[in-house]
Amino acid sequence: MSTIPSPRQKIYADCIYFSPFFQGLALRAAIHEPLITPVQCAYMIESDVQANEERVIDGEQKSEDEHLDVSLRPQRLDDFIGQTDLKRNLHIFLEAAKKREEPIEHVLLHGNPGLGKTTLASIIANELASQIKITSGPALERVGDLAAILSNLQRGDILFIDEIHRLSKSIEEVLYPAMEDYALDLVVGKGPSARTMRLNLERFTVIGATTRLSLLSAPLRDRFGFVHRLQFYSDEEMTDIIARSSHILSLPADQPTCETIAKRARRTPRIANRLLKRVRDYAEVRHDGTLNPLIANEALDHLAVDPLGLDATDRHILTTIQTTFLGGPVGLSTLAAATREETSTLVDIYEPFLLQIGFLKRTPRGRMITEAAEKHLAP
Numbered sequence: 001m002s003t004i005p006s007p008r009q010k011i012y013a014d015c016i017y018f019s020p021f022f023q024g025l026a027l028r029a030a031i032h033e034p035l036i037t038p039v040q041c042a043y044m045i046e047s048d049v050q051a052n053e054e055r056v057i058d059g060e061q062k063s064e065d066e067h068l069d070v071s072l073r074p075q076r077l078d079d080f081i082g083q084t085d086l087k088r089n090l091h092i093f094l095e096a097a098k099k100r101e102e103p104i105e106h107v108l109l110h111g112n113p114g115l116g117k118t119t120l121a122s123i124i125a126n127e128l129a130s131q132i133k134i135t136s137g138p139a140l141e142r143v144g145d146l147a148a149i150l151s152n153l154q155r156g157d158i159l160f161i162d163e164i165h166r167l168s169k170s171i172e173e174v175l176y177p178a179m180e181d182y183a184l185d186l187v188v189g190k191g192p193s194a195r196t197m198r199l200n201l202e203r204f205t206v207i208g209a210t211t212r213l214s215l216l217s218a219p220l221r222d223r224f225g226f227v228h229r230l231q232f233y234s235d236e237e238m239t240d241i242i243a244r245s246s247h248i249l250s251l252p253a254d255q256p257t258c259e260t261i262a263k264r265a266r267r268t269p270r271i272a273n274r275l276l277k278r279v280r281d282y283a284e285v286r287h288d289g290t291l292n293p294l295i296a297n298e299a300l301d302h303l304a305v306d307p308l309g310l311d312a313t314d315r316h317i318l319t320t321i322q323t324t325f326l327g328g329p330v331g332l333s334t335l336a337a338a339t340r341e342e343t344s345t346l347v348d349i350y351e352p353f354l355l356q357i358g359f360l361k362r363t364p365r366g367r368m369i370t371e372a373a374e375k376h377l378a379p
């Protein structure tokens with residue numbers, strides 16, 4: 001991301017190299033804050049630099065989310081909030097398989113990062129009392145890696161492949177017969193003496209997850225019997241998710257506080273959980289740990305997340321279309337060049353939410369901003 005640090009952020013970043021004493025002094029001098037303790041100072045530096053370097057409202061999993069994701073992950077279908085249609089279909093699908101005492105068909109889940117694909121995969125395994133093996137497209141580098149996993153699967157086991165659109169062609173070709181005929185075709189030997197050996201596999205289920213369905217090859221997509229898209233969550237569902245998370249984390253967040261955080265969480269549970277954690281840290285360091293809407297808003301302002309969940313880059317993209325391209329339409333690659341972002345970053349990370357809240361329109365001639373966006377950007 002190409003952000004120019006503000007003088008304040010630059011001072012904070014520079015401060016990291018000094019001792020806490022100098023950090024405190026430099027900060028106080030630089031931003032005229034009242035007396036602050038080294039702990040508060042360290043928190044401000046960390047959160048400001050993090051806010052600048054990595055998007056706090058990015059749905060992708062970050063290292064700080066790993067522990068949180070696991071501890072807050074719903075275990076059963078009934079604990080999974082929202083996605084009503086998907087849950088209803090999945091319920092029937094799972095019950096039917098249980099009645100027939102057969103492993104389920106292969107499942108493909110697609111949708112933005114942080115909407116619950118991995119969570120649903122582990123819920124399916126729990127509901128079927130099956131073992132789940134977790135891997136991802138980029139992690140499966142060699143055919144041998146996949147062959148080792150497949151040959152160790154038992155009947156009814158689930159193989160979860162995250163970012164399945166990133167599988168290499170050679171791995172995909174091994175996966176086709178494995179998914180369709182439960183067989184592994186291995187090439188033994190090299191050169192003229194090479195021959196193919198077929199190894200039978202147990203009946204297992206692949207659950208694939210992807211943020212880019214369009215990048216999946218047609219033959220791979222056709223091998224999934226249950227394909228479903230995860231939608232963004234409503235404000236009410238987001239509030240329930242935050243209330244559930246604060247209950248698990250024993251945080252004193254009441255309904256209005258959960259609603260306040262929900263509004264800025266881009267309709268994405270992972271972002272909601274991350275913001276909840278950041279608000280808790282802020283309340284502990286800057287206040288006495290009490291959580292209320294006022295403190296939540298203050299904390300989220302401090303993270304530069306606006307009342308609709310947009311950050312500086314979202315606003316930069318929208319104002320570029322508004323001012324440089326007079327509202328659009330502007331082609332994707334021209335917009336990417338003007339905002340100094342990769343086209344894939346624009347498409348995968350920024351656009352989905354801006355389209356969802358009706359701030360951006362995709363037309364055959366390019367991207368346009370909407371009246372609602374112009375209203376929101378107006379000073």
Ligand code: ADP
Pocket residue numbers: 061068069070072073074079080081082112113114115116117118119120209241269270273
């Ligand atoms: P994805 O695989 O789509 O990137 P995850 O399944 O890892 O997303 O979800 C991220 C986190 O969000 C999970 O750890 C879980 O705590 C939370 N989460 C996702 N969906 C829900 C939901 N419907 N209800 C409650 N929490 C959810």
